[in-house]
Amino acid sequence: MQKISRETLIEKAKELLQNGTVSSVLGWKAGEFSYDVTPATFNSVEELEKDFVYNDFCGANFSKYLVKATIKAEGKILVFLKPCDTYSFNQLLTEHRFNREKVYVVGIPCEGMVDVEAIRKAAGEGIVSVECTNDGLVVDTLYNGKVKLAEQDVLLERCKVCKSKKHVAYDELLGDEGEVIESKRFDEVERLEKMTPDERFAFWQRELSRCIRCNACRDICPACTCEQCVFNNPKSGVENKAAANSFEEKMFHIIRAFHVVGRCTDCGECSRVCPQNIPLHLLNRKFIKDIDNFYGEYQAGAEVGSRAPLVNYTTDDIEASDAVRKGDGENA
Amino acid sequence: MQIENKKPLIVAFCCNWCSYAGADLAGNNRLNYPAEVKIIRVPCSCRVNPMFILRAFQRGADGVILCGCHPGDCHYTSGNYYTRRRMALLFSMLDYLGIERDRTRVEWVSAAEGAKFAATMNDFVEKVTALGENKRLEDLRCKK
Amino acid sequence: MRKCSLSNLSAVFDKISENLALYIPVDTNGGAKFEKYESGMVMSEALNTVRSAKDFFFPQIEDVAAFKVEGKNIEVVDTRVIKDDFVIFGARACDVKAFEVLDNVFLSDPVDSYYANRREHGIIFALSCSKPVETCFCNAFGIDCTEPKGDVSMWKTESEMYFKANSEKGEKILALVADLLTDGEEKVVESEKAKTKEVLKKLPLSNLSPDKFGGGKTKEYFDDPAWKSLSESCLGCGTCTFVCPTCQCYDVKDFNTGHGVVRFRCWDSCMYSDFTKMAHGNPRLTQLERFRQRFMHKLVYYPENNNGLFMCVGCGRCLAKCPISMNIVKVMKTLGGKN
Numbered sequence: 001m002q003k004i005s006r007e008t009l010i011e012k013a014k015e016l017l018q019n020g021t022v023s024s025v026l027g028w029k030a031g032e033f034s035y036d037v038t039p040a041t042f043n044s045v046e047e048l049e050k051d052f053v054y055n056d057f058c059g060a061n062f063s064k065y066l067v068k069a070t071i072k073a074e075g076k077i078l079v080f081l082k083p084c085d086t087y088s089f090n091q092l093l094t095e096h097r098f099n100r101e102k103v104y105v106v107g108i109p110c111e112g113m114v115d116v117e118a119i120r121k122a123a124g125e126g127i128v129s130v131e132c133t134n135d136g137l138v139v140d141t142l143y144n145g146k147v148k149l150a151e152q153d154v155l156l157e158r159c160k161v162c163k164s165k166k167h168v169a170y171d172e173l174l175g176d177e178g179e180v181i182e183s184k185r186f187d188e189v190e191r192l193e194k195m196t197p198d199e200r201f202a203f204w205q206r207e208l209s210r211c212i213r214c215n216a217c218r219d220i221c222p223a224c225t226c227e228q229c230v231f232n233n234p235k236s237g238v239e240n241k242a243a244a245n246s247f248e249e250k251m252f253h254i255i256r257a258f259h260v261v262g263r264c265t266d267c268g269e270c271s272r273v274c275p276q277n278i279p280l281h282l283l284n285r286k287f288i289k290d291i292d293n294f295y296g297e298y299q300a301g302a303e304v305g306s307r308a309p310l311v312n313y314t315t316d317d318i319e320a321s322d323a324v325r326k327g328d329g330e331n332a
Numbered sequence: 333m334q335i336e337n338k339k340p341l342i343v344a345f346c347c348n349w350c351s352y353a354g355a356d357l358a359g360n361n362r363l364n365y366p367a368e369v370k371i372i373r374v375p376c377s378c379r380v381n382p383m384f385i386l387r388a389f390q391r392g393a394d395g396v397i398l399c400g401c402h403p404g405d406c407h408y409t410s411g412n413y414y415t416r417r418r419m420a421l422l423f424s425m426l427d428y429l430g431i432e433r434d435r436t437r438v439e440w441v442s443a444a445e446g447a448k449f450a451a452t453m454n455d456f457v458e459k460v461t462a463l464g465e466n467k468r469l470e471d472l473r474c475k476k
Numbered sequence: 477m478r479k480c481s482l483s484n485l486s487a488v489f490d491k492i493s494e495n496l497a498l499y500i501p502v503d504t505n506g507g508a509k510f511e512k513y514e515s516g517m518v519m520s521e522a523l524n525t526v527r528s529a530k531d532f533f534f535p536q537i538e539d540v541a542a543f544k545v546e547g548k549n550i551e552v553v554d555t556r557v558i559k560d561d562f563v564i565f566g567a568r569a570c571d572v573k574a575f576e577v578l579d580n581v582f583l584s585d586p587v588d589s590y591y592a593n594r595r596e597h598g599i600i601f602a603l604s605c606s607k608p609v610e611t612c613f614c615n616a617f618g619i620d621c622t623e624p625k626g627d628v629s630m631w632k633t634e635s636e637m638y639f640k641a642n643s644e645k646g647e648k649i650l651a652l653v654a655d656l657l658t659d660g661e662e663k664v665v666e667s668e669k670a671k672t673k674e675v676l677k678k679l680p681l682s683n684l685s686p687d688k689f690g691g692g693k694t695k696e697y698f699d700d701p702a703w704k705s706l707s708e709s710c711l712g713c714g715t716c717t718f719v720c721p722t723c724q725c726y727d728v729k730d731f732n733t734g735h736g737v738v739r740f741r742c743w744d745s746c747m748y749s750d751f752t753k754m755a756h757g758n759p760r761l762t763q764l765e766r767f768r769q770r771f772m773h774k775l776v777y778y779p780e781n782n783n784g785l786f787m788c789v790g791c792g793r794c795l796a797k798c799p800i801s802m803n804i805v806k807v808m809k810t811l812g813g814k815n
Contacts, residue, residue, distance in 0.1 A: 392734065
């Protein structure tokens, strides 16, 4: 359960709307069920009181929405950012993707968000309702009755290995600034690195072959803000609406991951939204791990204006051939 | 295996200011390197987008080598330093996906190193030939 | 009515697959998926596959022609593969109903011969639902999930699978496995159906109705201000359209193979920004227009041209998969609630 309540957030939004600091609020809107929360703009206190929610299903990262929202907005936009969202926020500012002046950030604490798919697996299909309580989730199901689940067991992958509870960008905080925390997020990457190339190939072949090229990973990604993606551009020669074969699946995912190298904050939205549950974060994390390994630790979005590793160099950087060997831990 | 007789196709991206001239010098000096190497001249090694490399594989290359000026000697001061970082990450990623690591290489070859150019190509072609046909990054539609 | 015990099901699979290709839903890391049966595969217990069964007749990508260029000559090669019959085992009532929706599009004049070819060869074993979930609303579109159509209807109980052939094609396949089947009682199936119907009543979306939509309602909904808030956070990805069993838009593209050209068609999504791009420009410039198109097509335009049949079967895939949880139910409730 989240430590901060919906009411506290509405109270804050109300105050800022009423004193004229902001004119609209970017927040989570309740859906049909307990879990299908939609990002939405709220323009009035009434709208907030009617539909605003903040619960364990508010995984959506609002940073990218600011790119479009700030263009249209007349006044300031209030946005509630969880710690990991603030990294994307900073990264977008670094890339000058929106006007900071038009945003009022309220940092809110996050206890980790849960994954509906994981709940379905644990409690069974047919979720009538999910109640977030202090000691876990109470899931009311059609076939198994009420099932109690520990939050820890059904967290989103990214939250299980949360890298930081620190707010790196805010105008105001509700709660603590938080700390960067020790994370095990590279464990899975290491596990793959230790496999033989054949095993790795088989693993990725299996995972990526499920791709339906819906582009949800790209469209939700806060680092993917190109006006026109190369994969949508008929002139690029690589435009493809549906991956015809495993080559195109690989090309799309390699190039997409490469394009966000040094800009990906590892917010995990790509894996969260993938309808086919492809572990896309493992591609991004490989790059992040390699960067840390080859060029020193770098966290995209930790500060505004930092120079990303791929637009930087030193004269004694590792050679590509050594990098491949070091990448799998041979010389590490 | 039936592909044993099939010669590999190697794409070499060569920097206009060094390796391309190095290839020239290799030719002038009558140094042999395999005809399977197809050279594509680029203004700088850092012109090579990761997509170029993947596209080469898609269109049937069995190995892709990227040749640029020695670090510090870039005609544009720093292009090859960026190349080095990009390719380090890209090749590491390809390896992570299970693509044979000997199918890709970066080599620094200056305009004066005709012999190195020929030796590099001989060695690279040998390694790629040993790997056989590129199966892991192939696009079946492009096969004749 | 014929039946076999569930423990004997694999023998049925083995027998069918000896004679023709058999596809059954199996569990993968990414959820259930239809795969070609090979001995030893276990049928998934999941209510539905992540991708719908439309893939069998309208695959995501299909070559339509190839061009061989030699000198100044261009040869057009027909890439159509005449398929043998195949069995789709375990499609649900909603997916089967979706074939009707697709048929109206692809089999009406001019007939899409690629689709028709696959459709002719497909034999559908449709499985009744016994455990519908909260995202199900097939009921709203008049589908009875306990009475699936198809060449063979099937019902599953705790320990047995019941079969009833509805067509000659279906009977033929059942005849193949006749040795493995015994006579089943209608009563058992009826009580199974009744149980499911009790569950259906409890579903949160059981009261959903499309009555306020249908042909002739274009003017009523087209300019509704609610489209703005409904579409505002739409990412413009193609998830909903690609998991949808009834979405049938496609694009035809040419791929340059380096030594020729392959012409193929692939699914397209009205959510994509280039969907309506033409030489003169793009008439749908905003996500609002694209989003509206998708739902108007399902709820108004399609029924208008197809005797009131809605282009949604209530399978609930978009409810489960949309990255921002916006879906047809929310659209229907928001727009319909006003009138």
